[in-house]
Amino acid sequence: MQSRAPLRAVEKKLRELLYSCNTKVENVLIAGIFNLSSSLTQRNGASVSLLETGSHISDVLDLFRTHGELSRTEVMEISGLSRSTVNQRLTSLLSGGLILPVKGGESTGGRPSSRFALNASRAIFLTADIGASGFTVAVCDLSGTALRHAKRVVDVWEGPDRVLGDVHAAFEEMRGDEDIWGIGIGVPGPVEFAAGRVVNPPIMTGWDRFDIAGWFSSRYGVAVVVENDANARAVVESRQHRSDNLISLKMGTGIGSGLVFNGQIIRGNEGAAGDIGHTRAAIATDVAALQCRCGNLGCVEAYASGWALVRDLQEEGLDVSSVSDVVDLVARGDISAVRVVRQAGRVLGEAVAELVSILNPGTIVVSGLLAECDEVLLSGVRERVYQRALPLATRNLTITTSVLGELAGVAGLALITADQVFHAATIDRLLTEAVASV
The missing domain is CATH 1.20.5 (Single alpha-helices involved in coiled-coils or other helix-helix interfaces)
Known part of the structure; x- marks a missing residue:
């Protein structure tokens, strides 16, 4: 009864x-x-709570992804689920190899309690962070950690077939005999997330509405996630800094920005949210606006991006041909390089200040090759943000550089891919296939 x-x-x-x-x-x-x-129905002789009727096995798996090792009791306490429901879901996750028992359970007088953890090595995700002039590919475990990675030079203007072909070749070089459960592709343009394709990208000639997800799914037969590269970085930085309200700025050949607020990616109606690189820069009205690669005049990217700094330093007679050359000059203390990079920070700070006043983030993280200029760049950003943004919005604001280096993008893509693969709508099928392959 x-x-x-x-x-x-x-x-x-x-x-x-x-x-x-x-x-x-x-x-x-x-x-x-x-x-x-x-x-109320009966499961194993126990009544099912109202909370359990809206829960799913994916919610239990997410606890291990978020908290690490947990005992049965801790899962019950955090989730509010009954012992019988927790036992059922742990059994399913164990059968599929998604979690593993670990030692170290504390005894309360009887036998030691069982503890479990995500089995991060059960399968892999293949991820590729594509930029304007190159890409990073990685084999990541289920926790998002890069196990192997490589960098390649590529020109995104060469079009999707050439670029994706190079990414595919790099995947094949790095993959082993592990099961592949998903693929994550990051691109430097607006993305229609549900369809897995780029939409009207400012600098990606020939990519508009190209079916990137279909291109890879036809070759691997797994779930494929396509995301804006700056959004992917925002996700991993948000979890790294434990900040639910964060702006991620990618400073490389171009400029990208990703927004995570209330713990969720803000993509906007057309996937173009936060694209400050192609907004109008705050420049003197009596000065002719510079042309951007997107074809418009006066974009932030035309003044503060890596390619713009290369252009400016070349005009001053310095021998530079890449963003890496600019970073090297700053590291050596070259006066001209330090000056233009600091000014780029001010231009970027002007643009970011409006986002800070409107959205009130807790953290701004700068990543990408130009982030290696560190305080030379950040000092300009901070100067303008604190000058222009509302005082209340900057009171507890942190502006810093990423500690994840070149792996920020691929790690973020792995996390987003995991969120999709382990979603309630797809995990049942995954578990069925996983149990069959164990």
Whole structure:
């Protein structure tokens, strides 16, 4: 027989709240509670709580992805699920090899409690962070850690077939005999996330609406996630800094920005949210606006990006041909390089200040090759952000560089791919296939 003790407690609370209400209304509500209780089903002889009817095995797996090692008791406490439900879901995850038992359970007088952890080595994700002039590819475990990675030089203007062909070749060189459960591709342009394709990219000639997801799924037969490269970095930085409200700035050949607020990626209606690189720079009105690679005049990228700095230093007679050359000059203390990079930081800071006032982030993280200029770049960003943004919005704001280096993009893509692969809508099929392959 089902226990009604929890329902009696609810009834007591309701009676207290409805004390002054019409008696007839009160009785109807209480009767409804008991009618609902009679419809609760039995699992292994125990009643199912109302909370459990809206939960899923993916929620339990997410606890291990978020918290690390957990005991059965800890899973019950965090999730609010009953022991029988937790046991059932742990058994399913163990059968599929998604979690593993680990040692170290604390004894409470009886036998040591069992502890479990995500089996990060159960399968891999292949990820590629494509930029304007090169890409980083990685083999990542299920926790998002890069196991192997490589860098390649490429020109994104050569089009999708050439670039994706190079990415595919790099994947094949690095993959071993591990099971591949998903692929994540980052691109430097707006993305229609659900369709897995780029939409009207400012600098990616020939890529508009190209089916990137279909290109890879036809070759690997797994889930493929396509994401804006700066968004991917925002996700991993958000988790790295434990910040639910964060702006990620990618400073390389071009400029990208990703937004994570309330713990979620902000993509916007067309996937173009946060693309400050192609907004109008704050420049003097009596100075002719510089042309951007996208074809417009006066974009932030035309003044503060890597390619713009290479152009400016070349005009001053310095021997530079790449963003790496600019970074090297700054590291050596070259006066001209330090000056233009600091000014680039100010231009970027002007653009970011508006986002700070509107969105009120807790953290701004700068990554990409130009981030290696560190305080030379950041000092200009901070100067303008604190000058232009609302004081309240900057009171607890942190502006810093990424510690993840060249792996920031591929790590973020692995996390986003894992979120999709382990989603409630897809994990049941994955578990079925995983159990069959164990």
